[in-house]
Amino acid sequence: MPSNNYDIKGLTNEQVLLSREKFGENTLKYKQKNTVLDAIKNLVKEPMIILLLVAALIYFVSGKIGDGIFLSSAIIIVSVIALFQDSRSRNALQKLKNLTQPHCKVIRDGETLDLKSEEIVVGDNLIVEEGTSIPADGKIILSNDFSVNESILTGESLSVFKDKDKDEPYVFKGTTVVSGSAIISITQIGNETKLGKIGKSLESINEEKTPLEIQINNFVKKLVITGAIVFLIVWAINYFNSHNVLDSLLKALTLAMSILPEEIPMAFTTFMAIGAWRLMKMGIIVKQMKTVETLGSATIICTDKTGTITENKMSLAKVFSLSSQKIVNTLDANEDEKEVIKTAMWASEPIPFDPMEEALHNAYSQLHSIDERPNFKLVHEYLLGGKPPMMTHVFENNSGKKIIAAKGAPEALIGISNLSTEEKKQIVEAIQTITQEGYRVLAVAESNFVGSDYPEIQQEFQFKFKGVVAFYDPPKKNIKKVLEDFYQAGIAVKIITGDNAATTIAIAKQIAFQGHEHSLTGDELMKLSDTELQEKVMHTNVFTRMFPEAKLRIITALKEQNQIVAMTGDGVNDGPALKAAHIGIAMGKKGTEIAKQAASLILLEDDLSKMVDAVAMGRKIYTNLKKAIQYIISIHIPIILTVFIPLALGWVYPNIFSPVHIIFLELIMGPTCSIIFENEPMEKNTMQQQPRPLTKTFFNWKEITTSIIQGLIITIGTLFTYQYSIYQGLDETHTRTMVFTVLIAANIFLTLINRSFYYSIFTTLRYKNNMVTLIIAITVSITGLLLFIPPLTNFFEFETLTIKQLSTCIGIGFVSVIWYEIVKLRTRMISKNK
Template sequence: MHKESDNMKGLTTEQVVQAREQFGSNELTTKKRTNLWTTVLRIAKEPMIILLFVAASIYFISGKIGDGIFLSAAILFQAFISIYQYSRSKNALDKLKDFSQPTCSVIRNGERQKIKSEEVVCGDSLIVEEGGLIIADGKIVQSNDFSVNESILTGESLPVFKDKSSNDNSIYSGTTVASGLAIIIVTAIGNETRLGKIGKSLDSIEEEKTPLELQIANFVKKMAIVGGVVFLVVWIINYVQSHNLLSSLLQSLTLAMSILPEEIPVAFTTFMALGAWRLMKMGVVVKQMKTVETLGSATVICTDKTGTITENKMSLSKLFVWSTKKHSELNEVSTSEEKELIEIGMWASEPIPFDPMEIALHQAYKKFTPKDQRPDFKLVHEYPLAGKPPMMTHVFEDSNGNQIIAAKGAVETMMRVSSLTSTEQKEVNEVVHAIAKEGYRVLGVGISTFLGTVFPENQEDLKFTFKGVVAFYDPPKKNIDQVLKSFYDAGIKVKIITGDNAETTTAIAKQIYFSGFEKSINGDQLMQLSDEELKECVMETAIFTRMFPDAKLKIINALKEKRQIVAMTGDGVNDGPALKAAHIGIAMGKKGTEIAKDAASLILLEDDLSKMIDAIAMGRKIYTNLKKAIQYIISIHIPIILTVFIPLALGWIYPNIFSPVHVIFLEIIMGPTCSIIYENEPMEKNLMFQKPKPVSNTFFNWTELTISIIQGLVIALGILLIYQYAVYNGFNEELTRTMVFTDLVVANIFLTLINRSFYYSIWTTLKYKNKLVVYIIGITLLLMGLLLFIPPLTNFFAFERMNGSQLLLCLGTGFISVIWFELVKWRKRRKQNPHLIQ
C-alpha cells in the first residue's frame, strides 16, 4: 500500500502558472452573460420607465421644460436605483457561487492539495474518488476498483469500470465516480472538455421561475392590465372634458403610474438575493433561490446520526474477540488475538482512510503492531460498501503473491457470510446488544482464505471466518439538545434516519432527550409496509435504523404525500436520491461528497445542524419582511390611485389634483422604503415560536390583502376628507394640493412604522435595531420640508405654503388614518398567550 504522492509529484507551482496562462481557467463560459448593458436594456423596458419617458416627452413638446427635466431626472434616478439593487443582488449571488463551487484534490509539488475546481489546469494530477464530481477531462494513470457514471453524456445509467489499460481510459467532466479511486492527468478543461463542447445548448435553457415569482409576476401583470384599462378610460374622460389631447394624456399617465406596483418585483429580487447572502455569512450556502422561500415552511427535519447529531470523532473503544469470547477496552489490548482483530479491521478499510472509523482502525493498528506491513501490500481488488445491511471487502497483495482478504460491516451481515450457526449468532447478538445499548457503534470483522485471482462478482459469495466485533464511540455534539429544543419550539418534527442499528441510535437519542426515541423501525421492516401503513408510520415514528437508499427515498416521499415540507441532511453517495427528493436537501460542507452537494439545495459549511435553526429563522424572516413590504406597497398605492381617480370621476372642482411630477416623487419615496427598510428589519421575537406556514398558502391571501386594502382605504378617506375640507373653506387649487400631498406623505411615514409588525405595537418596533428607518424617514422629511418651504421648489410642484393650523391638520389626519391599526394589533395580542405579549 502506498500514498499517491510517493509515486507522483504532480505539477510544480511554476508549471501551474504556465498552464493557466496557456489554457485559461477551468470554467464553462456561455453567451448568456448578464452585464451592465443588458441590465440597462432590461430597465429601459420596464413599464414605469416607459411611462415616465412618454410623460417627459409630452412636457417637452408642451413647452413645460422644467417638468420635462424633472421627469428626465426621475428616469435617471429610477434607473440608478434599479442598477444599484441589481448590483447588490449580483454581488451577493457571485459570492454564493464562489462558496458553492465544487472543490477537488490534486497532487502538486509532491503533496495532496484541495483546490477550487476552476483552479485545475491541464497537466494536473487530479484525484477522483467515490462520491466525487469529475470536473475536467483526463486519462487514468492509477486506479483502484474504479467506476464512473457517464449518464450525463451517454444516457447509460449503469456505472462503467475503467482503468489505465481499458480501451477507453478517459474520464470526462460532469460525470460522477460510482466507486473506488483514480488518479488522472488532466487533458482538457472548461469549454474544451467534452461537456464544454456540447454546453452551447445551455444558452437556450431558461431558469424555471419559483411559485412565489409566478404569483408576484401574475399579480403585477393583473395590475398592469387594470392600469391599462383605467388609463384609456381616464384619457377618454379627460379629453371629452378638456378637448386637449396632450393634457388629457398626461393625466391618464399619472393614474397609470399610480396603479403600477413596479416596486414589488424589485423588492422580491432584493430580498431573495440579500437573504441568500446573509445566510452565506452565517455558514449556510443556498444554491437555489426557491430554497429561501421554502425554509420558512419546513415541518420535518430528517437527519443522519453520525456527524450531524454526534461529533463524528469516532474512537475505537471496545473489542470482542470471537475465538476467545473475550471483551476488552482498547487500553487493555494485550493478546495476539486482540491485535489480529484490529489488524483485520484495518485491512478491511481504505488504504488512505477518510471515514472516522477507518482512521481510528489505522491509528490503533499503528499503535499495536510491532511491524507496519502497509508499505509491503497494495490494494488489488475492492468490493465497495454494499448490501442490506452493508459490508465492504478489500483484497491486498504483496510482491510475493501473499493475499489478505478482509471485510467489515454490519454484524448481522458478517455473521451471515461467515456461516455462524443460529446458536452462535444468538451469542454474538447478545454481546452486540449489550455494547450498542450503551451508545457504541459496532462493526463485525471477518477474513477470507479464498485463493486465486478471479474473484466472484459479489463479496457475499466469498467464504469468511468471523473474527469478532469492534466498537466505536462517537459522542453527541454538545449543543445538540438545545438545537432539538429549538426545532421543537418552532413546531418542526425531527426524525433520525441512519444506517446504524436500533440499540446504538436509541442510546444516543436518550442521551440528547430526543423526542420519540421509544419507537423505531429498520429498513427491511419499512419496505414491507403498504402505502397507507407507510404514511402512518413515517408520521408516528422518529427513529429509522439500518436504512439504505431506497428506504430513505420512501420515507421522504411518504412524508411529502402527508403534505409535510421535508428538509433532509446527507453527506454520502447513497443520500443523493433522498436529498434531491426533499424540499430542502441539506449537504454537509466538510464531510459531504460532491454528489451529495450537487443533489442538495443547501450546504452547511461547518457540518453544524444548529445552522439549520438560523437558516429556518432567516427563511421565516425573509418571507415575513417581504410580506410586510408588499402589504405596504398595496396599502400606499390605494390612496394614490383614489386621490387621482375620484376627483376626476366625480367631477370635483379640482379634478387633476396630482400630476406625473407628484406621483413620481411619491414613487421615489416608496421604493427605498419597501426595498431597503423592510429588507433590513430584524426578526420578530415570536417568529420561531410559531408553527411553520402552510406551503399551500398563497402569498397574496385574502386575509392579508383585506388588511392592506382597508389600511389603504382609510388613508384615502383621510386624504379625501382633507380635500373636501380645503374646498369647503374656499382654498385654492395649490393650497388644496399641498394639504392633500402633505397628508399622503405623513400617512406614508406612519404606515411604514406601523407595518413593521402586524403583531407587536409601534412602541415595541421603535426599539428594533434598523438604522435605515431613521435615515429613510429623515430624508423623506427633509425633502418634504424643502418642497414646502423653499419657494422655487414650492412653485415647481404647484404648492402653496400652509399656516400652522393647516399643517397640524394634515399631520393629525395622516396620523389618525394609520394609527387605528394599533387597536387591531392590541386585540390580536390579547388573544395570544400572555407570555408573548411584551
C-alpha cells in the same frame, strides 16, 4: 491525506504558471447572462419608465420645459435605484455561485492541496474518490476499483469501470465517481474538454419560477391590466371635458402611474437575493433563490446521525473477540483482540479517508510493532454493498500469501459465516451490550482462498467470524439546544441512519431526542404499502439500517402527507433523497460533491444549528417581504383614489395631482419598502410560530383585506383634507399642498405601524434598524424643501403652509393610520387568552 502514499510529486509552482499561461483556466466559457446591459434592456421595457418617457415628451411638446426636465431627471433617478438594486442582487448571487464551485484534490510539489476546480491546469495530478465530480478530462495513472457514471455525456445510467490498463483509460469533465479512487493526469480543461465541446454547460439551464414569484407576477399583471383600462376611461373623460388630446393624455398618465406597483417585483428580487447573501455570511450557501422562500415553511427535518448529530470523530473504543469471548477496551487488547483489529484494518482501504477506517489504521499502528502493510498489495476488492452492507478486500504479497478480510454490519457477516447457534447467541449478546452504550459496531471476518478466479459476489467466500470492533462518536455539544429550537418552532425531527437501532437509540436518549422509543429498519419499511408507510412515517422518528431506496420512500411519503421536508445528507447514496426533498442540505466539509450538487443548500461547517438560523432567516425574509408588499398596496390605494375620485365625481379641482407629484411619491415609496423592510430584524415570536404551509397563498384574503382597509382609511383622510381645504376657502394650490402633505405623513406613520402586525409601535420603535431613521429623515427633509423653498414650491404648484395647516395635515395622516394599533392590541389579547 498524506502525500507520501503515492510515488507522485506533481507539478511545481512554475510548471503550474506555465501551463495556465498556455492552456488558460478550467472554466467553460458561455454567453454571459444577467449583465448590466441586460438589466438596462429590461429597465427600458418597464411600464413605469415608458409612462414617464411619454409624460416627459408631452411636457416638452406642450412647452412645459421645467416639468419635462423634472420627469427626465426622475427617469434617471428611478433607473439608478433600479440598477443599484439589480446590481446588489446580481453581486450577491455571483458570490454564491463562486462559493458553490466544486473543490478537488491535486498533488503539487509532493503535497496534496484542496483547490477550486477552476484552478487546476493541464498536467496536474488529480485525486478523485467516491462521490466526487470530475472537473476536467484526464488519463488514469493509478486506480483502485474505480467506476464512473458518464450519463451526462452518454445518457447511459450504468456505471463504467475504468483502469489505466483498459482500452479507454480516460475520464471526462462532468462525470461522477461511483466507487473506488484514482489519480488522474489532466489532459484537457475548460472548453477543450469533451463536455465543453458539446456545450452542455449547466449555466444554460433556466431556473423555474417559484410559486411565490408566480403569484406576485400574476398580481402585478392584473394591476397593470386594471391600470390600462382605467387609463383609457380617464383619458376619455378628460378629453370629453377639455377636447385637448395632450392634456387629457397627461392626466390619464398620472392615474396610470399611481396604479402601477413596480416596487413589488423589485422588492421580491431584492429580498430573495440579499436574503441568500445574508445566509451565506452565516455559513449557509443557498444554491437557488427558491430555497429562501421554502425555508420558513419547513415542517420536518430528516437528519443523518454520523457527523450531523454526532461529531464524526471516530475512536476505536472496544473490541469483542469471538475466540476469547471478551469485550475489552482497545488499549487493553490481548492477542485475540489485536487479531480482530488487524483483520478490520485489512478490510479497510489502503489509503483511508473514512473516519472509522482511519481509526482502524491508527489502532493497528499502535498495537502492532511490525507493520505488514508495505509488503501487501490490494489485488481484488468488493465494494460496500448488500442489505445490510459489507465490503471485502483481497491483499497479496510477493510470495503469493493472501489476506482476505471483510467488515460490515454484524447481521451481514453473521449470516454468511459458519457459526453455531451458541456462537451466534454470544455475538448477539456482545453486540447488544456494546450498542446499548451508544457505540457504533462493525463485524469482522476473514477467509482463505486459493487462486485468482475470485467469486462474483463477496458473500460466496467461506468466512470465519473473528469479532466486533466498536467505535465511539460522541454527540455534538450543541445538539440538544438545536433540537429544542426545532421543536419550539413546530418542526419535527427524524433520524435516518445506516447504523443499527440500539446504537442510534442510545445516542438519541443522550440528546433528549423526541420519539426515540420507536424505530423502523429499512427492510421493515420496504415491506409496508404506500398507505401504511404514509401513516407510519408520521409517528416514527428513528429510522435505522437505511439504504437509498428506503430514504427516498420516507421523503416521498412525508411529501404525500403535505409535509415540507428538509433532509441532510453527505454521501453518494443520499443524492436521490436530497433531490427529492423540498430542501436538500449537504454538509460542506464531509459532504461529497454528488451530495452538494443534488442539494439546494450547503452547511459550510457541518453544523445543524445553522439550519435553525436558516429557518429563522427564511421566516424573517418571508414576513418582511409580506410587510413590504402590504405597505405598497396600502399606500397605492389612497394615491389612486385621490387622483380618480375628484375627476370621476366632478369635484371643483378634478386633477389635484400631476405626474411630477406621483413620481415624487413613487421615489419615496420605493426605498421605503425595499430598504426599510428588507433590513427589519426578526420579530421575537417568529420562531415560536408553527411553520407556514407552503400551499398558503401569499396574498390571502385576510391580509389583502387589512391592506385595503388601511388604504381606504388613508383615502378618507386625504379626501377629508381636500374637502376641508375647500370649506376653508383655500385655492387649488393650497388644497393640493395639504392633500400631498397628508399623504406624506400617512406614508411615514404607515411605515412605522406596519413594521409589525402584532406588536405595538412602542415595541417596534425599539427594533434595531438604522434605515428607518435615515429614510424617514430624508423624506421629511425633502418634503420640507418642497413646502418652504419658494422655487421648489412654485415648481410643484404648492403653497407654503401655516403651522396650523401643517399640524392639521400631520394630525390627519396620523389618525388615518394609528387606528390599526387598536386592532393589534385586540390580536395580542386574543392570543394571550388562548
